[in-house]
Amino acid sequence: MSRMTFSERVLAKCVECGDCLIWKGAWASEGTTPAIYFDGRSANVRSALWQQMGKKVPHGHTIKAKCGEPACVAPAHLVANNYRAIPKTPTAKAITTRSMRARSKLTEDIVAQIRASDDRLIDWAQRLDVSISTISAIRLHKKWVPTNSMFSALIKPQGQGVHA
Ligand SMILES: [Zn+2]
Numbered sequence: 753m754s755r756m757t758f759s760e761r762v763l764a765k766c767v768e769c770g771d772c773l774i775w776k777g778a779w780a781s782e783g784t785t786p787a788i789y790f791d792g793r794s795a796n797v798r799s800a801l802w803q804q805m806g807k808k809v810p811h812g813h814t815i816k817a818k819c820g821e822p823a824c825v826a827p828a829h830l831v832a833n834n835y836r837a838i839p840k841t842p843t844a845k846a847i848t849t850r851s852m853r854a855r856s857k858l859t860e861d862i863v864a865q866i867r868a869s870d871d872r873l874i875d876w877a878q879r880l881d882v883s884i885s886t887i888s889a890i891r892l893h894k895k896w897v898p899t900n901s902m903f904s905a906l907i908k909p910q911g912q913g914v915h916a
Contacts, residue, residue: 758790758804762797762825772819773826782841786825797825802832858882858890866890 765777780787786797798815817824818831866876877884
């Protein structure tokens with residue numbers, strides 16, 4: 753089997769339409785990202801082509817087609833876009849909201865209270881509207897690593913000497 757280059761693989765999955773190259777291959781990220789399997793992994797077609805042109809994808813940016821054709825991957829039509837400028841789909845919004853809410857419910861204070869209290873797991877689960885397994889994991893210190901955990905290795909537990 754002859755080895756095709758990345759560009760050849762991409763071209764083989766496109767149809768030309770005027771100046772545009774319309775992607776006919778697979779889509780990832782809820783159908784927003786043309787994706788191709790190459791070199792043992794799935795790649796974002798636009799980002800990979802962008803990088804093949806010797807350009808960098810700036811942090812917080814995604815590569816889009818400036819022609820407005822959602823399926824276009826023509827290298828000449830690609831631009832780096834700040835992804836915050838692109839409206840989220842309702843599904844993506846719901847997922848973000850849900851995860852933000854879950855985070856806000858379990859603050860470090862609440863986690864400390866859960867660990868210190870004698871209340872049953874189910875009482876805490878109902879109080880916070882989270883699953884019993886979440887509360888159980890918190891009690892067992894499996895979940896909820898404090899944000900300052902990077903430093904916890906430097907802090908000696910109370911009641912122990914300072915010597916190592
Ligand atoms: Zn185009």
